[in-house]
Amino acid sequence: MNNKNKMRKTLRSLMAGAGILGATLTSGVTYADAPEKVGPALKAGQEYMVVANYPNQIHVLDLQTDSLLKTCKVPGAYGPGVLQVAPDKKTVYMLTNHYEDVYGINVDDCSISFHTTFSDRQNSVRTKSLFSMALSPDGKELYVMHNPTKLNRDHYRVQDTYLAVYNTADGKGAKPVRTFPAPRQVTVMATGKDGGLYMAGADIYKMDVKTGKYDVHLPSRNWERPLYVQPDVLNAWPIQTPSKDFTILYTTARFQDEKQDLATADWIYGYLNVDLETGETETTDFGPITEIYFTGMKSPKDPNLVFGVLNRLAKYDVKQQKLIKAAELDHSYYCIAMNHDGSKVYLGGTYDDVAIYDADSMEKLGNIKLPGGDMAISTSQVFIR
């Protein structure tokens, strides 16, 4: 493709990412009876990556060959493209249609196994979910945070947020089987091995999904770390890591002493972590702030290594709190993923290509070009079938 065409195409996808295409509310959903082209089924034991992009589709990448295996189309409009891979490693759940629907897609044949639309149009309640979606360890339940707004005739009333529990077996047209009051501002969620639901908001809460009871499991906004200021936490990417870590980056400052002089404070990057197997928590500084990362993760190979990405891909030695190496990128990438042996880093989000880096040397290994447009803020996930 010549540069001019590439520019035009990239411009289009960027504009789409910025919301330039506008919003249309789909009132009814029609499901395609027979997907036009479904590609091969996934093979047991093989490693794959899924990522979503415009116009509204899920791509399966084969990580043995680092190539595009297939593309499944999803009904409705795109965004945000949060993906969660079910424990069966066959169903991929996607939060989409302008934050208002979840589809479960069987990536073997691209069929739709699950669909729910949150909004209750009959009662004029519009409901969105801001990145908050997780599955129970057995894959039987789907958890979605709901942010409802009652659209009265001449005014809106924002309603309390709540957690909605769905039976994934309810298929198309599923409705919540239980709902529980839940705090506002929850972004990403993950379930522990014990079935507890971790919800990252002002703090990281843990909810009993049977009773709806929740407590602060790991404080962030309300942490009590002497000399530290309250952290800032950006998180829109619920990454399912090979190491079963629920990792959330924070930025903060640490004063030198009780005088609390910001001018001499250390500016610090760190992560909050919940081990999803054990529930153990960590609040760990890993280096000084020199640039912003949208996502980061611990290496599946060596938990002392943390990677972060936005305008560069950076690797930190956690114990030494030191940047080991940073790789320049062809463009910004939002969402990080790593393969299970921790040898490769896969960068997605923004534009329409996944970049691959060697986790040891930090050298670029290549790109996988995706059909369609911008990934925007899609969450990419790596899994073994």
Place this chain on the structure above:
Amino acid sequence: MNTIIKSPLALAITAALTTTVLPSYAQEDAVKIVQGKCLACHTEENQAAPQWSRISHQRKTPEGWLMTIGRMQMMHGLQISDDDRATVVKYLADRQGLAPEETSTYRYAMERRLDTMESFEDSQFEEMCARCHSGARVGLQRRPAAEWEHLVHFHLGQWPSTEYQALARDRDWFPIALNEMVPKLSKMFPMDSNSWDQWQSAAKPDFVGQWSFAVHQPGRGDGSGLMTITQQAGDRYSVSMEGTWADGTPLKGSGTAIVYTGFEWRAEIDLGGVITRQVLAASKDGMNLSGRVFEAAHDERGMEFSAAKATTGNHQIVAVYPQNLKAGESTEVTIVGTGLKGRVSLGNGVSVEKVLKRTYNSVTVLAKADANATTSANSVTVGGVNGGQFAVYNKVDSIKVQPAFTIARVGGNGGSTPKVQARFEAEAWGAGADGKPGTEDDIRIGYLPASWHVEPFDEAARADNDVYFAGRMDATSGVFTPGNAGPNPERRMSTNNAGNLKVVASVKDGDQTLQGDGQLIVTVQRWNDAPLP
């Protein structure tokens, strides 16, 4: 998310306060339109003295009302003709507008001064409101607490990510908005005010007649002339402008205008083939008209406009140009105003050699500065009328680039948004009695011709070669034209042609060349271009 977008409708709305057709604007028609179009959702609270839910409990500028109805069209499916919309905007702006003094702090938003750097003492107001849009958009509304509360619910309901963004995710955004901001806003910008009560019963300015005007446009210079206003019907007027730029080029045009709320003048004038908009305010006594005139298609290309009504008993100076004269040199000086009779004085050190041209509304003289004049900023008088300033100088001591900070925006290249230029002027200063530039007693000499160029603002800008990619500075005019829109594969990380530039003005004064600098951020397109930023 459901972003308001730059749709053709949005573009049309931005331009809609003056239309070339003539809607009726009659009150009874407006009431009928509201009843026919708005009561699908709004409730009629009183039929005899028209009062409707939400609508009747807010006060806004014409731009504010236009945005509200435009939002109803874009988000809520309202179907309304442009004429009907114009009739309702006029009715609401008159009936529920802002008094002149209620707009004074925030006129820059209506005047489309989109590079204004706002600054608010109340950091909570800034973080809760002016984080996403201008604070002016808020400050140009008046509501009771219940309506500010509705606004909070609308914001979070329409844009649920509001409470997740930076400067929101670190606090309990929604409770703060409801429990702290609502009471604060209803105190800062209350529905009921003495100013508004008084303005409603006050005698309103009479626009009909002749106005002596002066304009100043960076990169173009000064001009003046007469603007003649005749009434078409009600608050609609025909306008003709007859004047010249300082270089003798005609400054001539005609168009139409509407007056809202008794003092808000909105005109569309074809000025020598270029469609311009006037966003002006009349003074309460009706003797002055001032604000900004800008090109309809390029609102960054604008001029300062000030005018005095050319009527018996009004004696004023509104502008003097050029602004200065070097010791030992001569120049023509034009004084613009009205009722200008009697001797012209340009202050100490300047002699008025000859009156070259004189009308009731302007005087042009040949002025000569004494060879041994020292730098001073003089008051100007014509007969008994004081006003304006004229500087004489023997030496320029420092140069300030104006504006000291501004933005340009990439555009074009097949995209929907044109390039937004930036314009600069070199302002000369004398050091004053202490001989040190940059101190309190500095004397403003005024604008001088300069030679212009840009440099990298910092190391990052140098490394990314911003000077090459971000655009071109015209060396003579100080007009900066930014680069093409879109990712540029030639740039590091295929980034846009954005840049961080130091804008340098070089001014020759005798044997010395002085430099001053400012900062220009070349940034991306403004996609969401509402009538109030």
